[in-house]
Amino acid sequence: MKKILLAFAVILALASCKNTKALLPNVSGKAGEIIVVIDKNDWEGNLGSRVRDLLACDCPWLAQKEPLYSLVNVPPGSFGDLFKVHRNILYFALSSQLDSAGVAYRHDVWAAPQCLVQISAHNSDEAAALLQENGKTIVSFIEQAERDRVIRNCVRYEEREIAPKVAEVFGGSPHFPMGYNLKKLTSGFGWIADEKQYTMQGILIYKYPATGAPDELTLSRIIEKRNEVLKENVPGMFENTWMTTGKYMPPQIEYLRYRGRDFAQVRGLWEVENDYMGGPFVSHSFYSPDGESVIVAEAFVYAPKFDKRQFLRQVESILFSWEWAK
Numbered sequence: 001m002k003k004i005l006l007a008f009a010v011i012l013a014l015a016s017c018k019n020t021k022a023l024l025p026n027v028s029g030k031a032g033e034i035i036v037v038i039d040k041n042d043w044e045g046n047l048g049s050r051v052r053d054l055l056a057c058d059c060p061w062l063a064q065k066e067p068l069y070s071l072v073n074v075p076p077g078s079f080g081d082l083f084k085v086h087r088n089i090l091y092f093a094l095s096s097q098l099d100s101a102g103v104a105y106r107h108d109v110w111a112a113p114q115c116l117v118q119i120s121a122h123n124s125d126e127a128a129a130l131l132q133e134n135g136k137t138i139v140s141f142i143e144q145a146e147r148d149r150v151i152r153n154c155v156r157y158e159e160r161e162i163a164p165k166v167a168e169v170f171g172g173s174p175h176f177p178m179g180y181n182l183k184k185l186t187s188g189f190g191w192i193a194d195e196k197q198y199t200m201q202g203i204l205i206y207k208y209p210a211t212g213a214p215d216e217l218t219l220s221r222i223i224e225k226r227n228e229v230l231k232e233n234v235p236g237m238f239e240n241t242w243m244t245t246g247k248y249m250p251p252q253i254e255y256l257r258y259r260g261r262d263f264a265q266v267r268g269l270w271e272v273e274n275d276y277m278g279g280p281f282v283s284h285s286f287y288s289p290d291g292e293s294v295i296v297a298e299a300f301v302y303a304p305k306f307d308k309r310q311f312l313r314q315v316e317s318i319l320f321s322w323e324w325a326k
Contacts, residue, residue, distance in 0.1 A: 024112040027087035031146065032310050033070045034088040042092070043073045047124040047131070051090070054135045055142075059309045061249070061267045061280050066309045069142070085111035087149070088142055092127055093120045101126055103134045105141050113152065115145030150317035153177060166190050170205055170295055171288055172324035189233045194315075200302040201315040204234070207293045216294065217264040219253040222285050226266075226296070236272040246271040246278055258320060261286060270300055280308060282316050289324060297322060 029035070036043070036051055043051075056067040074083050083089075089109075104118040117138055121127035131138070154175040162182050166173035169190060176192055180203075184191040193202040206229045215221050227244050234243035245251060251268025263286035271278035283298035299315040301308050 024108055024110070024114075025085055027085060027111040027114050029086040029088070030070070031087070031149070032313065033072060033086075034090055034142065035083050035086045036071050036073050037076055037079045037083075037089065037091040038073060039092075039094070040073070040075050042094070042124045042127075043075075045124065047092070047128045048073070050128045050131050054131060054139065055090070061269065061282070062308055062312070063249075063269060063278070063280070064307070066307050068139075068309075084109075085114075087111075087114060088145065089114070089116045090138075091116060091118045093118060094122070094124060094127060096122050098122055101130060103130055103138070105137075107145070113145065113149055115142055117141060146313060147317040147320055150314055151175070151321045154318060154321050162192060166192070166205060167325040170207060172295075172322055173205075174203065174297065174318045175321040175323070176203070176318065184233065186233075189229065191234065198303065198305050199311065201311055202300050202302075203315065203318060204230070204298040204300070205296065206233070207288070207295045210287060210292055210294050212291075217255075217285055219251065219266065222253070222264060222266055222283070222296070223251060223268075225294075226283070226298075229296075230270075231273075236275045236277065238275060241272050241275045243270055244273050245269075261322070277302065277304075279303065280312050282312070282319070284319050284322070 034055060038048065038051070042048055052071065055069045056071050059066045059068045069088075098120055101121045104120070106116045106118070108114050109116045119127050119130050121130055154177045157178045159176045159178055159180050162176045162180060163173040165182060165185060169185065169187065179194040180192050181195070182190070183193050188207050190205040191202065192205075193200055208225055208229070210216060223245050230243040236242055246269035249269050251266050253264055253266050256263060256265050263284040266283045266285070268281060269278060270281045279300060279302045281298055281300035283296055285294060285296045287293070288295055297319050299312070299319050301311040301315060303311050
């Protein structure tokens with residue numbers, strides 16, 4: 001077993017070389033899917049339950065229950081070339097002969113752009129403890145890999161006429177992939193959407209003067225301004241209807257820093273006043289470079305006939321592609 005683990009480590013090292021990366025195949029598998037390489041007995045036991053609790057728990061901020069990720073169990077003996085090129089892999093290397101236990105995070109081992117998390121432990125109980133201890137980092141690592149793939153495609157297959165127009169108004173813009181169209185753009189509000197027969201993935205961007213008050217980027221203030229702007233700019237299908245913040249599931253806020261940009265991230269549900277439309281949204285609120293404006297970039301999904309996890313993950317990733325105009 002020790003020789004097998006050593007060989008596995010050597011393969012990882014070789015596959016990570018820059019010269020090898022250029023020869024890697026594209027990843028396979030569905031977005032939001034993770035291959036879990038673990039013995040069947042462990043998968044059906046406590047360790048497998050811990051994996052499912054972490055990665056297949058209910059995806060937050062969706063009106064219907066959907067798992068955070070779709071998991072596929074592959075026993076180590078069946079982990080061949082077909083599975084090695086999958087986009088997301090959680091690999092358990094369990095052996096009593098290990099020199100040390102731990103969690104390793106790697107990119108582009110057997111395919112690109114690939115995400116691999118390897119948990120090395122002497123036994124399944126130790127692996128479960130490592131999983132629990134590092135759970136937040138593991139989820140963030142996989143989430144970032146999923147997000148980066150979307151951003152990469154946004155840049156590669158960009159609707160290049162949209163971002164410059166948005167940047168003229170707001171000083172910056174996300175990258176919008178093919179399929180998105182500019183529905184509305186004023187001196188302080190923009191609406192860009194990918195509309196299909198039964199779904200809509202939308203981006204709303206708006207700004208308002210910054211006051212410098214301590215409560216400017218608090219949840220209550222952000223929601224207050226959100227409801228004001230949406231009532232004026234996002235009408236519903238019928239008279240006297242407009243988009244607003246849903247009350248069924250109170251929104252929540254967290255403060256993040258991503259690639260040098262600080263912002264307040266709010267998650268919640270939107271609905272249409274005096275109508276029955278609704279869905280999930282996520283917004284980023286941040287200051288303009290001169291500090292004179294608060295800028296809000298918001299992603300929302302309307303897909304009443306479909307699961308919404310991947311729709312939201314796709315459009316949310318667009319927010320993270322924001323770049324200030326040069």
